[in-house]
Amino acid sequence: MKLEKMQKNIRFNENQLIYLVGKARRENTNAGFLYKKSSDTGKWQQRYFVLYQNLMFYFENENTSRPLGVVLLEGSYCERIITPLKGKESEKQITWNNFKIEYIFTITYKSEGQRSYELRTDTESECNAWIDAIRRASYSKVLEQKEELEQKHLHVIQILESERQAKWHYVQQTEELATEVKKLKAELQKFKKDRFSNHKLEDETDEIKKIKKDTDNEQQVILKVQSFFRGWLCRRRWKQIVELYIRSPHAESMRKRNSIVFSMVECEEEYNQQLSTLVCCFLRPLRMAASSKKPPITHEDVNSIFLNSETLLFLHQIFFKGLCARLENWPTLVLGDLFDMLLPMLCIYQEYVRNHHYSLQVLAEYKQKSEFNNLLKRYEEKPACETRTLETFLTYPMHQIPRYIITLHELLAHTPHDHVERNSLEYAKSKLEELSKIKACNGLVKN
CATH class of the missing domain: 2.30.29.30 (Pleckstrin-homology domain (PH domain)/Phosphotyrosine-binding domain (PTB))
Structure with a gap:
């Protein structure tokens, strides 16, 4: 051996x-x-x-x-x-x-x-x-800051290069204008000589003073025209740079990515309201009813119907606060670490998905009892429910994981391959897809 x-x-x-x-x-x-x-x-x-x-x-x-x-x-x-x-x-x-x-x-x-x-x-x-x-x-945090500084450095170099080209054009235009000024001065001197030879000596002093005054005025006008022309060229070039960036693919991709993130925050806020209505309008009142002298439902069946809904609400309240904190750093939006925080808690969703079919069966059995059915109708008539039934609120968490997968697909479509958080977003998408497959398999087995 x-x-x-x-x-x-x-x-x-x-x-x-x-x-x-x-x-x-x-x-x-x-x-x-x-x-x-x-x-x-x-x-x-x-x-x-x-x-x-x-x-x-x-x-x-x-x-x-x-x-x-x-x-x-x-x-x-x-x-x-x-x-x-x-x-x-x-x-x-x-x-x-x-x-x-x-x-x-x-x-x-x-x-x-x-x-x-x-x-x-x-x-x-x-x-x-x-x-x-x-x-x-973390050393990776230093690398991330280094990549961000390199991108900013590259952008500044591009701006400096465009400014150098603009400066070269301005220098050429200034030299042309200086040549024109020299020609005007030569013509002016020639004009002075002609005027000096054609007039008498007694009128020469008055004529020279007048010419000097006109020359000074012309020079001031030329200087003003040059200053105005240089300013106009600078403004036009800067406007062209801004317009080129606005029409660039990178700017368009960032606009779409920000739009997806804003839409995700709105959907997360709506989902938090739905979970809050489920817990406040149904779960907690039914727990109080189960503690009465003649309970219409037992505590065990309440837990079977709602399972870990209250934990889901607490989890998504923390996730929503994290999203709102990221919006404060706009336009720099980094979401990969938020999904990394959410992934270890997906076992809560797995438990909810496995129990969903059983919870609907328990609820259907209790709705056949008139006392429980009347109590449930009073809960569903509350303004916060907006005429929606308890079954509708119990089904909302089943659609949340597919919604996250679609959002991550759209984010990755507008995230460059060398982006610092692309790997974390792809990892989060793969984990969510695994949970979605488990959900689909459970649905087939139960059917």
Whole structure:
């Protein structure tokens, strides 16, 4: 039998690592105490963290020189999280919809199998400062800024080249005008000589003064004409440059891309209103009715009908706020990281899609009961429902994933192949298409 080859450990130079630790102590971007959640016991342990470039070292305390570990931040995502309520909460604890807000943030990676880190601070300002510093530590962020500066540099070079050509034309025109001025001066001098020879000496002084005065006036007129002509040429050339860019394919593509993004924000706002109506007008009132002395429906059936609708509302409220924040940076619109944040939560949609057919069956059975049917009609007559039924609101989440896929197709059609976020948009589209295939397969099986 052949002995199986044992997998070798990855080697690294410990002296080089210690050297980097020393540099991190002196030239760190951020440093301080944080609470790290242990991956083995799940307990919070206080450690001293030092951020240097795209490496984050953590120590037993502030005075120790040898680190306990190092976190590689390249390709990572740092986000603040909101944790569910557990046990008794103090009166000062900030809560929202059964969620508590602590100063906790996570460092995760896109690829599977890599460890994620949960860290906690004592204040909100420290939490925000660490999140901003970690997001700026990525080398890919520096490359993205470099590409953006190179594009701006190329655009400035094109403008300078057009300005040089315009300047060359202006110099030629000025030389032609200077030649004309010299001719006029020569004619004027010749005219002076003729006038001087034809008039008497006693009238010569008056005539010369008059000619000098006329010459000065003519020179002022010429200078004004030259100044006006140069200004007119500059304005005309700048107008031509602006018109050429407006008619360029790049500008047209950016206009279409911005239009798609604005339409996406409007659709997301409408979808948030639909989920809010589903939760506020149907889910919560039915939960209260299930808690009455003579409940028309049980809590289990309420959960079967609505499943995780309230979680979907919370998720899309966060997504919509992210879209609105991106609009504040217009005309630079970057959306790839928003879809990256949405992708890990697609399992919620998978659960909703699998349960949709069963929820409609449970609702149909309860509508046969007169007491429940009358109660449901009163809910559907509310102004916020706009004469739409509960089945209609339950079906809206089923159409959201295909809508995202269509929007991403349109965005990619107007996104250049060398764009910084094209890869992230294509990855998001492929993941959404996989979820859509799962939805279609579930529909075929149930049919």
